[in-house]
Amino acid sequence: MLYLKKYFTEGLIQFTILLSLIGVRVDVDSYLNNQLPPLREIILGPTSAYTQTQFHNLRNTLDGYGIHPKSVDLDHFFATRRLLNQVRSLDHLQVPSTEVSAWLVHRDPETVVSAAGQSSPSITLDNGGGLEDVNSPEASTMRGGSGTSESTYSQGGENSLGAVAPEDSQEQPGERDNNNDDLTKEDIDLIDILWRQDIDLGAGREVFNYSSRQKESEAEKRNEDEKDGGEERPESWRNGLNLEEDQPPAPVDGETGESIPEQLPSLGTQTSLSLQECLRLLEATFPFGEESELQNPVVTSELRDTSEEAPSTSQGLPLLPVRPQPEPQLDLEQQWQDIMAIMELQDMEVNSTAEGSLDSSHATDSGGGTGSSSSSGGTPESSTMGEFGLSRSTLINQDVSLHQASLPSCSQDFPTLFNPDLDPNGTLRPALLRLSSSNSSNINSTYGATNLTGLFAPPPLNSTTNLTSTHTLTDPFSSLLEESMLDEISLLDLAMEEGFSQAQASQLEDELDSDSGLSLDSSHSPASPSNSETSCSSAASSSSTSATFSEEGAVGYSTDSEAASPEMEEGAVGGYQPEYSKLCRMSYQDPSQFGSLPELDNVNHNHTYNLPLASSYPDHSQLPGSCGKKTGRDKSLPHQSKLQPPREFLDKHASRDERRARSMKIPFSNEKIINLPVEEFNELLAKHHLSEPQLALIRDIRRRGKNKMAAQNCRKRKLDTILNLEHGVHDLRRDKARLLKEKMEFLRSIRQMKQKVQSLYQEVFSQLRDEHGRPYSASDYALQYGPDGSVLVMPRSLAAEQSRKPDKKQKDKKK
DNA sequence: GCGAATTGTCATTCG
DNA sequence: GCCGAATGACAATTC
Numbered sequence: 001m002l003y004l005k006k007y008f009t010e011g012l013i014q015f016t017i018l019l020s021l022i023g024v025r026v027d028v029d030s031y032l033n034n035q036l037p038p039l040r041e042i043i044l045g046p047t048s049a050y051t052q053t054q055f056h057n058l059r060n061t062l063d064g065y066g067i068h069p070k071s072v073d074l075d076h077f078f079a080t081r082r083l084l085n086q087v088r089s090l091d092h093l094q095v096p097s098t099e100v101s102a103w104l105v106h107r108d109p110e111t112v113v114s115a116a117g118q119s120s121p122s123i124t125l126d127n128g129g130g131l132e133d134v135n136s137p138e139a140s141t142m143r144g145g146s147g148t149s150e151s152t153y154s155q156g157g158e159n160s161l162g163a164v165a166p167e168d169s170q171e172q173p174g175e176r177d178n179n180n181d182d183l184t185k186e187d188i189d190l191i192d193i194l195w196r197q198d199i200d201l202g203a204g205r206e207v208f209n210y211s212s213r214q215k216e217s218e219a220e221k222r223n224e225d226e227k228d229g230g231e232e233r234p235e236s237w238r239n240g241l242n243l244e245e246d247q248p249p250a251p252v253d254g255e256t257g258e259s260i261p262e263q264l265p266s267l268g269t270q271t272s273l274s275l276q277e278c279l280r281l282l283e284a285t286f287p288f289g290e291e292s293e294l295q296n297p298v299v300t301s302e303l304r305d306t307s308e309e310a311p312s313t314s315q316g317l318p319l320l321p322v323r324p325q326p327e328p329q330l331d332l333e334q335q336w337q338d339i340m341a342i343m344e345l346q347d348m349e350v351n352s353t354a355e356g357s358l359d360s361s362h363a364t365d366s367g368g369g370t371g372s373s374s375s376s377g378g379t380p381e382s383s384t385m386g387e388f389g390l391s392r393s394t395l396i397n398q399d400v401s402l403h404q405a406s407l408p409s410c411s412q413d414f415p416t417l418f419n420p421d422l423d424p425n426g427t428l429r430p431a432l433l434r435l436s437s438s439n440s441s442n443i444n445s446t447y448g449a450t451n452l453t454g455l456f457a458p459p460p461l462n463s464t465t466n467l468t469s470t471h472t473l474t475d476p477f478s479s480l481l482e483e484s485m486l487d488e489i490s491l492l493d494l495a496m497e498e499g500f501s502q503a504q505a506s507q508l509e510d511e512l513d514s515d516s517g518l519s520l521d522s523s524h525s526p527a528s529p530s531n532s533e534t535s536c537s538s539a540a541s542s543s544s545t546s547a548t549f550s551e552e553g554a555v556g557y558s559t560d561s562e563a564a565s566p567e568m569e570e571g572a573v574g575g576y577q578p579e580y581s582k583l584c585r586m587s588y589q590d591p592s593q594f595g596s597l598p599e600l601d602n603v604n605h606n607h608t609y610n611l612p613l614a615s616s617y618p619d620h621s622q623l624p625g626s627c628g629k630k631t632g633r634d635k636s637l638p639h640q641s642k643l644q645p646p647r648e649f650l651d652k653h654a655s656r657d658e659r660r661a662r663s664m665k666i667p668f669s670n671e672k673i674i675n676l677p678v679e680e681f682n683e684l685l686a687k688h689h690l691s692e693p694q695l696a697l698i699r700d701i702r703r704r705g706k707n708k709m710a711a712q713n714c715r716k717r718k719l720d721t722i723l724n725l726e727h728g729v730h731d732l733r734r735d736k737a738r739l740l741k742e743k744m745e746f747l748r749s750i751r752q753m754k755q756k757v758q759s760l761y762q763e764v765f766s767q768l769r770d771e772h773g774r775p776y777s778a779s780d781y782a783l784q785y786g787p788d789g790s791v792l793v794m795p796r797s798l799a800a801e802q803s804r805k806p807d808k809k810q811k812d813k814k815k
Numbered sequence: 816g817c818g819a820a821t822t823g824t825c826a827t828t829c830g
Numbered sequence: 831g832c833c834g835a836a837t838g839a840c841a842a843t844t845c
Contacts, residue, residue, distance in 0.1 A: 678833065708823055710835055715822090717836090 657701040664697050666690075673698050674705030768793055 658670050666673070667688050676684060681702065685695065765783055768776045776793060784792045784799045794802075 704824060706834070707825075707836095711823070711837080714836055714838095 657697075657704060660697055661701060664694050666694060666698060666701075670701050670705060673702045674709070764791075765793075 661670055661673070667690075668684060672684065673681070685698065690698070761783060765778060765781075766775065768781075770776060780795055781793055782796045782799045784794050784802065786792060
């Protein structure tokens with residue numbers, strides 16, 4: 001079945017071609033639409049074939065209006081198409097394609113050899129040549145006659161496509177080696193079939209490379225043969241047409257050395273047609289890479305050369321190796337990621353690189369003619385033509401890829417844009433507004449080899465590179481950048497005014513991390529006064545230790561000191577020693593002893609109101625060593641000297657109330673007097689028959705004691721409140737510093753992003769080309785970003801008007 | 816001896 | 831009205 005179909009279609013194609021050659025217009029597309037790509041595309045050759053969208057659309061119609069490639073109105077058709085493309089391109093961001101001419105100029109014989117050997121340009125050339133010949137025999141004759149000097153678009157296209165034109169072959173005689181001999185026709189056919197299947201399935205590029213290599217090798221071989229035989233292109237093309245005759249043997253044509261027919265089995269025996277078809281399919285399948293693949297070797301070599309001389313973004317872009325990219329979109333993503341990663345590192349290099357690229361681009365443009373002499377020779381014009389032709393194919397792919405990457409909706413425009421290239425006159429017709437960002441490889445090179453930082457900067461007026469990138473920022477980005485910078489500056493000023501410079505903020509943060517300068521450990525301070533109270537109360541009531549606080553430490557908070565009361569009573573009764581309370585209290589001032597008491601950690605100073613009163617614990621063993629603090633008035637007491645060492649010592653440190661109570665022979669301790677509940681206290685008083693002075697003293701002691709504890713608690717709460725407030729202030733300051741720091745970081749990131757956008761803008765704009773292939777003036781044109789994500793190239797005046805309108809609207813809204 | 820800090824006390828208020 | 835807590839004010843004490 002496959003063969004039957006193949007032969008059938010091939011026969012039709014051949015027949016159609018023959019008819020077309022003799023001037024009979026036959027539209028086979030209508031018959032072969034479903035099975036084969038439109039014949040028109042085949043006839044149109046590489047140009048149309050390079051368009052991926054065409055591959056999908058199969059019909060290269062102009063808004064439903066189809067035109068036969070050989071129609072007399074072809075010029076009109078192309079003109080109309082070009083105009084339409086221009087109109088369409090207005091609402092799409094088009095990446096200008098880099099010009100291949102530079103590579104041709106710089107390529108070294110070695111590189112050329114490698115390129116020729118690896119790339120599949122020869123195939124393309126065959127196609128292009130065939131097409132052109134078919135379309136305009138005159139052109140073909142011109143080529144043949146002009147030979148090297150004439151660098152028509154077709155030639156350029158062929159060259160650019162990597163096709164090896166006879167002239168090229170002549171120009172570059174020994175460069176191409178034929179690798180084709182190894183493969184038989186069946187193998188090639190099988191490969192081609194598989195390749196086409198893969199294409200339908202989104203074939204990998206490797207297959208294409210392989211076939212392209214074969215084609216290339218064949219083309220090279222043919223070129224060599226041509227060199228030897230001096231055969232003109234028309235002949236070769238005819239040979240291609242007549243390949244069917246050669247197919248059975250499938251050997252290389254003696255004259256042209258074309259083994260091409262063998263390579264195009266799927267389409268049929270037709271060499272040229274099959275080649276074109278293959279190319280078309282390949283191009284459609286590999287919008288990015290086909291051209292680049294073909295040209296990559298040269299490109300890479302060129303890259304090296306150019307990079308050494310002057311790293312130019314423009315050159316770098318085209319040079320980008322597309323081959324390694326199996327999937328364009330994925331590659332783009334990866335490229336973008338890489339770009340983003342690299343951008344920061346290369347930000348500083350953008351300007352210099354842009355200039356270098358500009359220079360190189362100029363060299364390419366001007367020198368391209370000279371350098372391209374090998375391929376097209378002739379004047380710079382012609383070389384440029386050829387360059388365009390070369391770049392065309394690449395450009396198309398590039399456009400597609402780039403377009404897909406950033407502007408999905410624009411994909412359809414590329415085919416249309418591409419058609420102008422097919423102008424039979426051989427003049428290269430770049431799309432009016434085209435973002436020909438070189439091919440994917442270009443992107444790679446741009447981002448990888450060269451700086452991406454230059455992207456989005458408006459291109460220099462007449463240069464494809466970013467000569468004036470730095471100072472010719474487009475309005476949108478420059479304005480944004482300025483605003484951001486101003487904002488940042490203002491923020492910085494504000495921060496400075498507030499005394500929060502970045503360094504200060506960080507310093508403050510460090511300071512805040514540390515403990516407050518207060519003697520009290522803020523970290524241990526209760527969260528709130530209430531907490532402190534609760535902690536105190538809990539501590540007082542929680543354990544026996546709380547009993548030690550019964551007099552002062554637990555002050556007021558502990559109501560359950562009753563457990564200790566019996567002992568206290570006994571102690572008081574058995575021998576009231578007020579000294580102990582004070583002494584023990586002082587002994588508790590030892591921080592080590594309070595370490596286990598969290599609630600006491602808050603107080604590191606000399607305040608004793610939290611300390612337990614030793615009077616409740618007449619543990620004499622604790623007395624001696626630690627008391628010495630109380631002096632002064634206690635020492636002055638005369639009777640203390642009479643006391644024995646413990647009593648004397650205790651008496652020294654006894655409080656006034658304690659001394660009074662002792663002097664008044666109060667039978668119980670002050671602690672009990674103070675801390676006992678009212679009922680118990682009343683009971684206690686009732687148990688003992690006390691005189692009025694004693695009762696009054698006891699009540700005063702209780703009152704003062706309670707008031708003292710209350711005062712201590714009050715002070716403590718007050719202190720805690722202060723500490724909490726201080727802590728809150730610290731927290732707020734730290735938060736402020738952190739926020740300020742984050743703000744700085746955000747501003748910095750915004751600035752970096754704006755720089756990146758600026759560079760991208762410059763890069764894109766620098767690659768824009770008008771219909772004449774000239775770069776747009778950054779002073780006259782600017783990229784305008786639509787709300788829907790589209791990017792348009794429009795005059796600055798118009799862009800300014802549009803930008804004013806929204807502002808007015810906003811103002812109106814505000815009003 | 817002075818000043819600051821600490822502590823105790825008083826008076827008052829409030830719940 | 832009493833009690834206890836809280837608090838301001840003052841004084842005494844300590845360093």
